[in-house]
Amino acid sequence: MxxxxxxxxxxxxxxxxxxxxxxxxxxxxxxxxxxxxxxxxxxxxxxxxxxxxxxxxxxxxxxxxxxxxxxxxxxxxxxxxxxxxxxxxxxxxxxxxxxxxxxxxxxxxxxxxxxxxxxxxxxxxxxxxxxxxxxxxxxxxxxxxxxxxxxxxxxxxxxxxxxxxxxxxxxxxxxxxxxxxxxxxxxxxxxxxxxxxxxxxxxxxxxxxxxxxxLDHVLHEEDTVDMIERVNGVEGLIKIDEFHAREHGHYVIVDIKIVVNPDISVREGHDIAKRVKNTLMEEDRVRDVLVHVNPLDVDERETKRRSDLT
Structure with a gap:
């Protein structure tokens, strides 16, 4: 790059x-x-x-x-x-x-x-x-x-x-x-x-x-579809909570909140976040990525478990 x-x-x-x-x-x-x-x-x-x-x-x-x-x-x-x-x-x-x-x-x-x-x-x-x-x-x-x-x-x-x-x-x-x-x-x-x-x-x-x-303009949803699809394919990621791609002149800085399994170790969560960042950094316009890791909520976890069983 x-x-x-x-x-x-x-x-x-x-x-x-x-x-x-x-x-x-x-x-x-x-x-x-x-x-x-x-x-x-x-x-x-x-x-x-x-x-x-x-x-x-x-x-x-x-x-x-x-x-x-x-x-x-x-x-x-x-x-x-x-x-x-x-x-x-x-x-x-x-x-x-x-x-x-x-x-x-x-x-x-x-x-x-x-x-x-x-x-x-x-x-x-x-x-x-x-x-x-x-x-x-x-x-x-x-x-x-x-x-x-x-x-x-x-x-x-x-x-x-x-x-x-x-x-x-x-x-x-x-x-x-x-x-x-x-x-x-x-x-x-x-x-x-x-x-x-x-x-x-x-x-x-x-x-x-x-x-x-x-004024910290963020890319519209239709302009971030490709990036979001690529992130959703990252191993270990359950879902994306928030995604903001801020235009900073000719390049973009991404703020993203991801959800992972709460039972994994801190190291595993860090590795997932790193894979998310590396995936986004492959985009020519992306200069930096800030990843915040959230554990899956208890209620969401139960809903997901039931969905997997069915």
Missing amino acids: QNGNSERFKKINFAAWLGIGINIVLAALKFFVGWFANSRALIADALHSAADVVTSFAVLIGVRAAELPPDEDHPYGHGKAESITAIIVSVLLFVIGLDIAISTLGDIGSENPVPGIAALYVIIFSIIVKEALFRYKLHLGKKYNSEAIITDAWHHRSDAYSSIAAMVGVGASLLGAQFGLSWLMYGDMIAGVFVAALVMVMAYKLGRDAIHNS
Whole structure:
């Protein structure tokens, strides 16, 4: 399982650095082309990409922290660092969306110069790159159960939406200049506000899920069927009293209460508990198992005896 964790860290670490590198290149490209092509929409999109660099660094820090081994203060590990990172990224995403909406609304009524065609080409290129990065990171995040990477993936999707808004705005300006339709200049404003609202809604949903998972969320019954079936097959186990699989970031910690024969020795009870733990630890997502052993109740024991006789 250690090798699996090492591979997970390497893949997610690579994805985080890839996002940082691409965002730096896109931010620089958008800013310089936006400046020379006289496109305020593209310059604003460049600032959005620059903000992505900060959030990608936050993801990288969160993933590194989540991979730290358990210590005296954190005996269950640091898996929730990814949930915290996801919350931070969601807040930043919401603030960026709000800033885009405010700045776009503030431009209504001001003079809006016609941008150059180069701005449109750069925006289309940015949309293609960001969509590809979104799909890659979403696949990786689901494969390795990383909230931070999944949140960052949707951040890239929000960037594509932002670029689409810029594309609509630049396209409207070019068409307005070509056909003398001044009202098309407002297409930039409308698209900007619409996409900013989408970004804020997305940020809210991602943040809500991250907060939910950070509050000792347990897996639903349908998600633990396989684990429970495997435990029920352990020799010496009579039944399971309680079973809780707590999500701790990208891994799971299981709390389980089992029932055994009250006439067996402490050593035999310990061996049964150890077999239960080893069975559950075979699951890739399970990082630790806490087993509590209960003796079969007298009344239940009599019921079981009668059932065996019949």
